[in-house]
Amino acid sequence: MASTEPARGTDRAAHPTIRDVAARAGVSKSLVSLALQNAPRVAPETREAILAAAEEIGYRRNAAARALVARRTRTIGVFVLDLHNPMTADVLDAVQAEARRRDYRTLVVVGGEDAVAERAELEKLLEFRVEGIIALGHRLPHGVEEAVGEACPAVSIGSAPRGVAHLGSLSTDDVMGAGLAVDHLVALGHERIVHVDGGSSLVARDRRRGYRAAMKRHGLGALATVVPGSFADEGGYRGARAALALPSPPTALFVVNDLAAMGALAAVADAGLAVPQDVSVVGYDGTGLAGLRPIALTTVGQPLHELGTRAAAQLCGQLDGEPPGAAHTLLRPTLVVRRTTAPPVPARPVARRSRAAG
Amino acid sequence: MASTEPARGTDRAAHPTIRDVAARAGVSKSLVSLALQNAPRVAPETREAILAAAEEIGYRRNAAARALVARRTRTIGVFVLDLHNPMTADVLDAVQAEARRRDYRTLVVVGGEDAVAERAELEKLLEFRVEGIIALGHRLPHGVEEAVGEACPAVSIGSAPRGVAHLGSLSTDDVMGAGLAVDHLVALGHERIVHVDGGSSLVARDRRRGYRAAMKRHGLGALATVVPGSFADEGGYRGARAALALPSPPTALFVVNDLAAMGALAAVADAGLAVPQDVSVVGYDGTGLAGLRPIALTTVGQPLHELGTRAAAQLCGQLDGEPPGAAHTLLRPTLVVRRTTAPPVPARPVARRSRAAG
DNA sequence: CATTCTCGTTGGACCGTTCCAGCAGACATC
DNA sequence: GATGTCTGCTGGAACGGTCCAACGAGAATG
8 A cells, every 4th residue: 555655575686697697707697698508609708707696696597588599498388286195296297307407497286186287387387488288186177178278288187088289199008997986896805886986077987987897897887876975084984975865885996096985984973984994985086195004095096107108208299399209198907905905894705816815 | 419400498479478478469569468467548448459469379487587577576584494395295295385375476395304405505595586484494594694695585394593684584482382291291190291302593592491490390300311303203213212221210291393203203112112101201392293193292382374474474574674573483382281291100199180081 | 849758669788609711920942 | 720618608588577669440520
């Protein structure tokens, strides 16, 4: 509300420019620019004098000015759908490491609230002129279709949408992963296996599909039941509660991801049932969370680090003009058996092979 | 390796400028600029024509050019020490929400690897001309002292270092929080309470201090024992294992944070002991992780959302020239009792008041 | 009718860089 | 001694916006 004063949020004179350095070193601004970027034709002693002058007055390059003239930012944007999902941290670490290795910077934005905010975050990335985008999450951010294009390719990690130009993907085979989970439960002797799903996203659809296909494959198609959930632990709780209230309640739950499985675990406990004696629970993602001792969740593991590294490599490689590889890559999930799965309690001897029953 | 071709990572003509819009709308570039920023003196029909033209050719403002002339970016940098710590997500969410509310954008960078990379991340923030920095973690990033200054104030969340100019802080009273943990354990009847600490950071020091003071206050000064750990779960595991190997092993562990407490829980399990029957465990931070059903960790809660919101409010307020409040704010922690604490097993009747013993 | 005011619009300077063309001077070549 | 090449350096034109002074046209005022 300071009425007439010239509003200045940041103080002037605080940011010395290349000219200030030039004046102090007694050379032209062009030479300072050259020296700063290690150009070959600068006399060693001049270079040192310039570097010293820059150091003395606390000079720092201005990324905006530089990006303006270079018309490149060497920056990729990372859109994170859910910061709370523990898989995010693992993947993000890998993305950042690979980007840094290739001399790209990363700009992280977080979505997941509402569609408007998500579009705004994406817009911000574009205004900063990121050269590419990595979208991380079980669905694409709202508005990607308009955002990506020739000037700004994107790679999606997790979900694998086809048919959007300049949008590649890196994910694991979710249909297969869901199959692994069902196979494991069936091998233990379970039949009434309910799937707590993740709603309408592509990833949720694939895992649902994989579940249904595997149930059918085992002759349990008629028993296949899907209850609605979400990718957050609240959704897992809700879904599991609904599943346990079914007329013939399940002996095993296959939950859409590890985070939701946490909610499912809570719902089972609230129903006065024990895991894995009364109900087995399988998650998906293979996060560190699932591996925590008191949790010890059986889960379908994704190679999170590899996912991040390869996505960043694919995007940066493309930007650097490397010959493009496959736009869509599918990695293999693996089953990680821990302590939330066991044979169902009326341990009727099953003819099926029982190697996993220990 | 494309030798002579002009290397162009991003394609030309992909980014229309304000002049392209002007040409299409048949006006001058100045007017386009005016219309785009909702200036009052533009004729309504002209404005609409300009907006339509911009839409048609897919125009997007260039943040670099704009920042260059405005000499402001309305962007604050957020330095995150550890993405894997679940407290990060909660605080970050709040910071982003508040910053957005005040019309500031956030730039997130992740540190925690080595000192060199950390300095580089900070430098990147400065080159992007962020107007302020929020540092989030149990210690300050390497090189903040040189980074912050009049041109770039900072607020630290978590640790509260004094004496650095233009560096405010927002944290909870860690000495008091550690006291709450010890009080709770003593009230349950514990005496051999060992602290698994977090190393040399300020936060670790305060919690250690609070632990020692509280032990002394309860007449248990001679029993006070600190074993070295860290803020990650690996450190908690290591520390707890060392504690349990002591000649007279503890009946309770107070661990420096929730994440490390996960490691401690694992170490207790590996030693063949049960929580809370054989060993009680208390964490710190009050993260969602601790609240997960299978974990149910007793912990010292910090108002994570409030921490984030107030830090962002303080920084943005300062940038907008609001009258500065206190540079350093200390919030009160609260004890969250769950299921990892119980009276020690040889439940000898203690004269001390036992209201918490249920 | 001349003067002033307001409105809607415009050209141009400028922000801090990079990069290109050019320019002295030293040195080599014929 | 004229010519050419190389080295080390400089001035100026961009890059894509914002903002300021100025300007013509029409309305309001005397």
